[in-house]
Amino acid sequence: MPSNESPQQPTPPSPSTPDPAPARSSTSRLVPSSFRDLPSVVWTIFAGTIINRLGYLVTPFLVFFLASRGVTGSDTSYVLGALGAGNLLGPAVGGILADRIGRRPTMLIGLIGASAAQGALFLAPGVWTMAAAALLISAAGSTVSPAAYALLADAVDSERRQRAYALFGWGVNIGTAVAGILGGYLAAHGYWLLFAVDAGSMLVYALVVAVRLPEPRRTASPRKTSGRKDGIGYGVVLRDRLALILLPLFGIQLFVYSLTEVALPLAIHDSGLSPAVYGAMAAVNAILVVALQPFATAWLARFPQLAVQGAGGTLIAAGVALTGVADGIAGYTVSVVVWSLGEVVVAGIAAGVVANLAPAHARGRYQGAYSWTWGTARFAALTLGVAVYTTLGPSVLWWTALVAGTTTAVATVALTPRVTARTAHELAV
Incomplete structure (x- = not known):
């Protein structure tokens, strides 16, 4: 992250007034040129994403963990199916919450909820409780992305959004690449380490969100400004x-x-x-x-x-x-x-x-x-x-x-x- 940026923004950025590009410093030369003019909010989400993805360990090794608990065959499909189903539920809820209660609260709810669900999955006594915990992991975890994406859109103008999202994706790949190596090592020393690191990384990212990310000022909906009915959900989309x-x-x-x-x-x-x-x-x-x-x-x-x-x-x-x-x-x-x-x-x-x-x-x-x-x-x-x-x-x-x-x-x-x-x-x- 560029070192010339202050730890806190003095005033939360407004969606209509994105952060200005940071001033050039000597250390900014280490940053790829395509990302140098992105504001601190984007870099904070980038850093938090790497931290979070470093702990993306349980899902790739879930089949092996289930087998170690005696869950095999069709029972495994129930847990994996629940994990996939959560990815359908979480984004829909996350998008609504991001617009209704704010970007940062939504991210905190998702990260803390997914962290708690990791512990629930590790301690679950049977297949159906494992499936319920897996559903909660993916549902809570996937509420984070819509709020993070919206916060990135709030922070930069339309010309820089593609680069902001590309940086976000770069962070995902960096964290995932390291996690692939880390996961194999930890799994060999006990599956509980996978769950501990996964849950811990989510809590660290939640701390980053709470301390470093400002909540943008809310923009009034057309329903309030022009009388056009906007609805409470996805009618606008x-x-x-x-x-x-x-x-x-x-x-x-x-x-x-x-x-x-x-x-x-x-x-x-x-x-x-x-x-x-x-x-x-x-x-x-x-x-x-x-x-x-x-x-x-x-x-x-x-x-x-x-x-x-x-x-x-x-x-x-x-x-x-x-x-x-x-x-x-x-x-x-x-x-x-x-x-x-x-x-x-x-x-x-x-x-x-x-x-x-x-x-x-x-x-x-x-x-x-x-x-x-x-x-x-x-x-x-x-x-x-x-x-x-x-x-x-x-x-x-x-x-x-x-x-x-x-x-x-x-x-x-x-x-x-x-x-x-x-x-x-x-x-x-």
């Missing part, structure tokens, strides 16, 4: 026709990307390769994203956002589809490199576009809708993706990913004139 077109397109692209988490290990297993190969592929992805994303974000900023999103989405679809023709470590490495480059290209764009479409008073709900789209895509990959792979065959899944990913990429680019006109209108207002 459901009436937005452009958002209702974009979100499903983003969702399909996210579904294709999520196949890298569930279908790739199945393919590697079916090729007769060891789990260590999948670990190596995850390391390739993490190294590429962490190393390239800051530079790619700076270089790609000169191009239209949706054109870049379309190009990146095509790379992801092509990389996932290449999994179907891979027959060894070299082939899988090529496929991972291709979709990892796509991941680098699209970093921060979808969330930034959604933020620019949102009225200031509804940013939390728009980001809640986007996060819910993310959760739906991941849940579909875990269920529908695996079902297609195991019943219809791997080739059907890979061709579906290629066609769906490229088609939605083209459709997304075609919406550029409408999104540009809408963004210009929102800025004028």
Whole structure:
């Protein structure tokens, strides 16, 4: 984090008056150029995200933990299904709370609730109590993202939002990459360490939020200022026709990307390769994203956002589809490199576009809708993706990913004139 920024902002930033860019200092030269002008709020969320993701240990090792407790077979699916279902519930609640009670309170509720749920899962005596705790972990944890996304949108202007979200994603990847190494070491010394570090990292992030993040001044809703009825929930999003077109397109692209988490290990297993190969592929992805994303974000900023999103989405679809023709470590490495480059290209764009479409008073709900789209895509990959792979065959899944990913990429680019006109209108207002 740039050292010239004071620990506390003297006045909480307003959504209509984002933080100015920090002054240049000698240490700021260590920061990638694409991120240097981002304000302290963004850097605080970045640092907190790394801390939080360093403790993202329980979920990757959950199957192994359940097996150690004697939970196997169909009973495991109940717990994993509950974990996925929480990702559908949490973003919807988080988006509403972010707009109703504030960004910071919502983040604190989610972080503290998820931390408590980690302890509940470790101590749960049976399958159904484990499933309930898993549901609470993912539901509480996923309420944080809409509030954090909305706070990032409050803190910066529309020109810098993509970079702010890209920095957020960079923090996720940095923390996840380190957690992958840390998790294996801790699991070998006792699963309780995974839960302790996971819960502790959430509490540390909650402390960062409480001490370092200011709550922006609330923006009055149109219902209060112009008499237009806004509703108490997601009506403001459901009436937005452009958002209702974009979100499903983003969702399909996210579904294709999520196949890298569930279908790739199945393919590697079916090729007769060891789990260590999948670990190596995850390391390739993490190294590429962490190393390239800051530079790619700076270089790609000169191009239209949706054109870049379309190009990146095509790379992801092509990389996932290449999994179907891979027959060894070299082939899988090529496929991972291709979709990892796509991941680098699209970093921060979808969330930034959604933020620019949102009225200031509804940013939390728009980001809640986007996060819910993310959760739906991941849940579909875990269920529908695996079902297609195991019943219809791997080739059907890979061709579906290629066609769906490229088609939605083209459709997304075609919406550029409408999104540009809408963004210009929102800025004028």
